[in-house]
Amino acid sequence: MTLQANAGQLLVHRVASxxxxxxxxxxxTFRGPGAYARGDQLVxxxxxxxxxxxxxxxxxxxxEFRQFLRYARGSAHELRAQVRIAREYDPARALHCRTLESRTTLVIKLLTRLHDRPPPDR
Structure with missing residues (x-):
């Protein structure tokens, strides 16, 4: 049996997108020293x-499904850390960054739930 999952149908993929x-x-919007590198790493x-x-x-x-969800969760933690740093570096974007942090936390929770309860084999 093989796992049948479609990324486009998963809520976590839509939110992550x-x-x-x-x-x-x-x-x-990043400015200053290292702006390109910071933006590139965030993206x-x-x-x-x-x-x-x-x-x-x-x-x-x-x-294998679970393994790649763990990779995605690791990237989400990395993203959340980078957004926190961006917020501290540029207080003018604090609201945007807080919203992005919250949505990234939601992605982490959805990934954890999907990891623990994957779609059934078909």
Whole structure:
């Protein structure tokens, strides 16, 4: 039996995709020393979440599915840390960053729930 999961149908993938779009927008506002590098790393972490969820769905077995969800969760923790640093670096964007942190925390919770209760084999 193989795992049948479609990333586009998963709530966590949809939320993570919205977070990634917000990260693109936030990254364009970075100024000062290292602005490009900080923005690039922020976007890479956000895209890694979505990519690992999609790859999890394409793996076919529950153990592999869970492994890639763990990778996605690690990227989400990385993203949350980077957003916190961005908030401290640029207080003018604090509200945007807090919202992004909250949504990233939601992604982490959804990933944990999906990891613990994967879709059934078909």
């Amino acid at each position: 919205e977070v990634a779009k917000d990260c693109f927008a936030l990254a364009t 890479r972490a956000a895209l890694s979440i979505c990519s690992n969820i999609a790859e999890a769905c394409g793996r076919g077995t529950i153990p």
